[in-house]
Ligand code: SF4
C-alpha cells in the first residue's frame with residue numbers, strides 16, 4: 001500500500017470515528033426511547049418499514065462501522081503479530097465488505 | 113540535610129544509608145544485573161554513580177557520556193525503569209531509598225553494558241529527511257523569520273532536542289512496529305516542516321507519513337513525558353499527521 005493510501009485510510013478512520021460518535025448517540029437515544037415507551041417489535045417495524053430517514057441513518061451507521069473497524073483491526077494485527085503487507089491489506093478490505101454486508105442485511109431487515 | 117536516621121530495614125541490600133545499592137546491567141543481549149555498593153554523596157548524579165563504578169570498582173564497565181551538563185545527549189540510560197539523561201539526574205530524586213537500577217536504553221541493540229547502538233535511531237532521522245534543505249546562496253539576502261510567527265514558535269518548541277534517545281526508548285510503538293521512525297526523528301521533521309526557508313516540505317511529508325511514520329503514533333505521550341528537554345514530540349507528530357493528511361488529499365504526496 002502506498003504512503004498516500006496509508007495516509008488516506010488514517011484519515012478515513014478519523015472521519016468515520018466522528019460519524020460513529022454521532023450515530024452511537026442517536027442510536028442509544030432511540031433505543032432508550034423505544035424501551036421506555038414499551039414499543040413492541042411490531043410497533044417498531046411499523047415505524048421503520050419504508051422509512052427512508054431511518055434507512056439512511058442506519059445505512060450511514062453501517063458504512064462508518066465497515067470503514068472504521070477493519071482499519072483499526074489492521075493496526076492491531078500488525079502491532080500484535082508483526083503481520084504486515086498485501087495479505088493483511090486484503091483481509092482488511094474483506095472484513096470491511098463482510099461488515100457492510102451483514103450490517104446492510106440487518107438494516108434491510110427492518111426496512112423492507 | 114542529614115538528620116535522617118540510618119535505614120533499619122535496608123530492603124534486603126544490607127548497604128548502609130551512606131551507600132547506594134546499585135544494580136547495573138552487564139553484557140550485551142545476553143547478560144544480567146550486577147550489584148555494586150557506591151558511596152552516597154551530596155548532589156550526586158546517576159552518571160557520577162556509573163563513573164564511580166567504572167573508575168573505582170570495575171574498569172571493564174562500558175558506558176557513554178561526554179559533556180556532563182545536558183548538552184551532548186550521549187548519557188541516557190534506563191534508571192529505575194525510566195529513560196533519563198543521567199548527567200542531570202540527581203540520585204536523591206530517583207533513588208531516595210538508596211536503590212538504583214541502571215540499564216541501557218530500550219528499543220536499541222545493546223553493544224555492551226550501558227552502551228547501545230544508536231545507528232538505527234539516527235538512520236531514522238535521515239529517513240525522515242531530518243536535514244535542512246535551503247535554496248538561498250551566499251549572494252542572497254537573509255531570510256526574515258518573525259520570532260512570533262506561528263511557524264517559528266513551532267520550531268522553538270522542538271528545536272532544543274539533544275538526540276538523547278530517551279523518547280525513542282519510552283515509545284511502545286517503536287517496540288511493536290520496528291519500522292516506525294519514532295518521536296525524535298518526527299520531531300526533527302516537524303521543526304524543518306515549519307522552517308519557512310526549507311524547500312523539501314512535500315518530499316519530507318511523503319517520508320514521514322503512513323504506517324512507519326507519524327500516522328502510526330498512538331498519542332500516548334510517553335515520549336513527551338520522558339523528554340529531558342521538555343519537548344513534546346507528540347504535539348509535533350499531531351501537526352505532521354494533519355499536514356500529511358492535507359497533502360494526501362490534495363495529491364501532493
Ligand atoms: S506519543 Fe507517539 S511517538 Fe510519543 S511515545 Fe506515544 S506513540 Fe511514541
Ligand code: SF4
Pocket residue numbers: 272273274275276277278279280295296299338339340341342343345
Ligand atoms: S526529543 Fe527529547 S527525549 Fe527525544 S531525543 Fe530529543 S531531547 Fe531526547
Ligand code: FES
Pocket residue numbers: 177178179180181182183184185186187188197198199200
Ligand atoms: S553527558 Fe552530555 S547530556 Fe549527559
